[in-house]
Amino acid sequence: MTDLPFDIVSPEAIREGRATDAYFERTESTLRAADKNPHVAAEVTADQFPDGEFELLAGIKDAAALLSGHDLDVDAIPPGRLFDGGPVLRIEGPYLEFARLETSLLGLLSHASGIATAALEARRAAPDSSVLSFGARHVHPSIAAVVERSALLGGVDGFSHVAAGDVIGREASGTMPHALIICFGNGHQEDAWQAFDESVPEDVPRIALCDTFSDEKDEVIRAAEALGDRLDGVRIDTTGSRRGDFRHIIREVRWELDARGREDVDIFLSGGLGPQQLRELRDIADGFGVGSYISNAEPVDFALDIVAIDNEPVSKRGKLSGIKAAYRTADGEHHIGLRGTEAPPDSEALLEPLIRNGSVIDSFDYSLETAIERAARDASLVDF
Template sequence: MLSFPSTTGLYTDHYELTMAQGYFLSQRHEKQASFDYFFRKAPFGGSFVVFSGLSSVLEMIQKFRFSSTELTYLKSLGFDESFIDYLSQFSFQGNIYSVKEGELIFPNEPVLRVEGTIIETQLVETLLLNILNFESLIATKACRMRLAAGDRVLLEFGLRRAQGLGGIHASKAAISGGFDKTSNVYSAYHFKIDSSGTMAHSWIQSFDDELEAFRTYARFFPEECVLLVDTYNTLKSGIPNAITIARELSAQGHQLAGIRLDSGDLTYLSKKARQMLDEAGLHMVKIVASNQLDENIIQSLLAQGAPIDVFGVGTSLATGKSDAALDGVYKLAFYDEKPSIKVSENLAKMTLPGVKTIHRFIDQDNLFCADGISLAHEQAYDQIYHPTEAGKHKDISGCQSEELIQQVMNQGTITLQLQTPAENAAYTKSRLLQLPEEHKRFLNPHVYKVGISQKLQDARNEMAKQYLKKDSFNS
């Protein structure tokens, strides 16, 4: 895994520290609290999110403390000296419960819970949101491209277009979402994933002759030779020269791995390229396509019969185009031995109080049919209720169920074996097989049913009634 700085305490927003100082100075910092992480809307017009970033979050929270130089900096900002003394001994000693990394999750589900003192649960908020929201966004985008591409090879090379250092975790999340390799050597090294890359147009332009550029590259990389064929003229120059190199490699006991198309009408050019390669007896040479691809373009290319074997995706993946962010939030649900709620006249904005868990219900065909959110101490229940629309409910008495929430950190120590991005991807793939097709389509996907138990619904409604009554009286 990536080696983070030895301390991560400053990986936060300023107001987290001002609140923390307030808790400390008012002597409330040892009060117990519980926060939930969830998102409200699936990105890219889809119905689900691939949960990613848990391993990064756990590693960083395990190192959440402050160095002496960082404390000096906080002192220069005007923070109270007694609070800074407290921070000098601070480390996260709470508990974290979460769904598994790579799990398919849906709007409004509390998929991660942080328990501990109010000060430690508050301080890790920004770090947690930053990592989970970004990695889950990119993993979801990658997963959609995997659904579009089927079993074809997917290569990620978005580092040059990514938002600064975010590109490091974008490459990791891309693999978690289903991509095969990355061009990002830094991420490949740190996260134990495969890297891949061939040549740019500049390589070919640096030679007086395209054929000589190809021949020189093939001499140095005879086993993994992929030639970029669109620098000058794809059909009249690039592919004919690639065929010449393929024959020379064959005479030497090697095989040309592929050609890459990076511009033009990819459907037309890939079909002509396949025809030319096959007529030359080069049936095993792969066709790689790149140039501003996303899941919709990949789906369209394949629907048109484009014989493309490998897709290289950069900008749209590493930036999460066209959704800039996942709207994940972190809300207080329990404080000082009492459930807590954020009240709103808009029921969709009202949070679910108390310590909760999630059950996934599975039908007789081994397919997901619904998720239920309940209070953690509840026993089995047969009905789930729509969180915001009164009267809507679903009978799940005939379904099998599995609890999705597990403890992943105990008193500040990680309690599970962290998975590699490839292992996360394998888990996501297995879960996608259980998700009905109507939830996976890109255009108007069917909304997956997420409901709450009767006891949780009653608890929320009763608390909301009390707070709204107070507000009405005070106004």
Template sequence: MNSADLGRRVGVPSTALFTDQYELTMVQAALKAGTADRRSVFEAFTRRLPEGRRYGVVAGTGRVLDAVENFHFDDEMLAFLRDQRVVDAATVDWLADYRFRGDIWGYPEGEVYFPGSPLLRVEGTFAECVLLETVILSILNHDSAIAAAASRMSSAASGRNLIEMGARRTHELSAVAASRAAYIGGFHTTSDLAAGFRYNIPTVGTSAHAFTLLHDSERDAFRAQVDSLGRDTTLLVDTYDVAEAVRTAVEIAGPELGAVRIDSGDLLLVAHRVRQQLDELGATETKIVVTSDLDEYAIASLAAAPVDAYGVGTQLVTGSGHPTCSMVYKLVARAESADPRDPLRPVAKKSLGAKTSRGGRKWAARRTDAYGVAEAEVIGTGDVPADLVDRQLQAELVRGGEVVAREPLEAARDRHITARAGLPMSAMQLSRGEPVLPTEYV
């Protein structure tokens, strides 16, 4: 686990049972058939972006690397599989020695993607690769959905601070992953201490309405908070009367008051009134933070308001209407035997409708125009055209079972800023539309 990324290694458990049963039963059947050791290539990709989205954001890669590294079966897990007759004894014995020893290539975390983009390419034997399907998709689908929502909110905020505060709106472990993904997508801080502890994301938080209601008066509550946390704290001013609360807040904290938070009402109107009142009271440097079920559209609607920061919860941790990216993990090439000299041949599902896929071990590159703006996602097999060699998107992540691409979370965050800036301007539009780049297969 990457100390620069996670900050601390906190009792990381095995990820081996974060999987579907049919992954193991396929291994059992393949072992019996003598095909389990055939060299194989799996790819994770999405056939389409969520409806109306113009680009996707890769997030969760660092967590995938941790999951692969910690994918092994301990004695208790093996006993469970044996006792429940999930697989036979020979397969249990094989699983006892399981470690992924193959190679993984993929889009670096924070990069943008489009339909068909080979986000992750997993190479090894069929058995060792197929076991990773569920955990890889679980992580990438969740984290990329949150990062895409965060990116849209970040674009709408136009540089104003964004606070992730959705822990109470989702599963406690999902909340930590969501904080991480939101940070990659452009958020600045989180209210979730577990996320701060694990990933070194800056944390913030002061008080809720309950703290004001606890005290005999709003004045007493503000005094207690300022005495404890200092004049630069953020006071919540909408428990009773906003105008009266602002007057009291400045009277107690003085013009050094850090910020006021508004959590209800017509935020556009109230923010303007509060800004005017703060300025009249001499608190010209006091910031205004708004919360209350915000999404990217609400943030955009407040662009003309004197708001300094947005706190976002429910809509962020649920992907703002798209909680998954519908990524799939498909076998795209395999050899006729386990012989490393045996060439790979393309394979692909040929079902009817929209669930077809393209065979072959793929590369990906992004073509740009004369101004350096991206104009197409180019995907192919075989040799990479000379003009695209320097624009390839996949990076080596795992070599021979060893992770080779650890990086700080800040690197993924910075990469996303750069990648998003390289897209056509229409990518920032919140109106529904098609992917901003076409996918070209060569």
């Protein structure tokens, strides 16, 4: 059946507010029937007070796309800033303008921020190594661009998903899978490496996968001999069930390459790696592919709560009433206070105007390039 549809909620359904929880539709119907549509301030928060556990904000571009065109004013922390408690986004306007958008808004921010935070953890674990995002295969393909954009925002050097690259305007990276080697057959690894070298564009690095049929050291030596000076690097992706002492294996590989005068050949590692493994291996490897640790990161547990009605403070139990501001001090601390009260000394306000009267503010910079710079700067400032 060639026209069998994918289970994908369309962008139109998201923009129209159909991608919502049923109780928001019922809330909307009830308020309209009661002729009630109060002017509210609502804030997106993960934690009420700072606790020293910073997370990286992402998803603001998509939030702006969702909320624009509605009779609202929105302030937000720019993407790429680290936050610790308090609001990351605030909406002010008639409640019915955004009630049914809450589900999608929280999903856009929660998922992207969780991925970006995990990517930043990987980046900080191996600051001098090449780190690539290899995890798009672990998520639904419809969100691959979200994964890769968020991973880049967190500081990784590249990603593997081709269509995601089309969406975000970046070129995907990657060389060869085990399937390529297997197609040539056991004992014919050299044929696979040489065929790859002869067929791919010159600007693609010649990185040979060297752990398919035999010992990693054996295949690395054979790849170096087969490709000679054209070999840029080797990748070791040995499955965990066969890995043993991974650090010792990589040290052996490095030794054998150096013994043959191939200090120029880089070693890249992949397969079930996270920050702990990157810290343990960063002194003997040149780069890493990080998959599920980034792509399958736990979403940030954001909630959206009304904190004022007609400028009067209000909240449900367990939440802080009143419209709030968030600040970063010069020493990297995160502070929360009521809007309009005195800011902490030597601090900057983190929330900036994003939307006014339904239109996105031109000066709000949510570009990926700027967000990447913010993330690196903030990570150093707060010692993430």
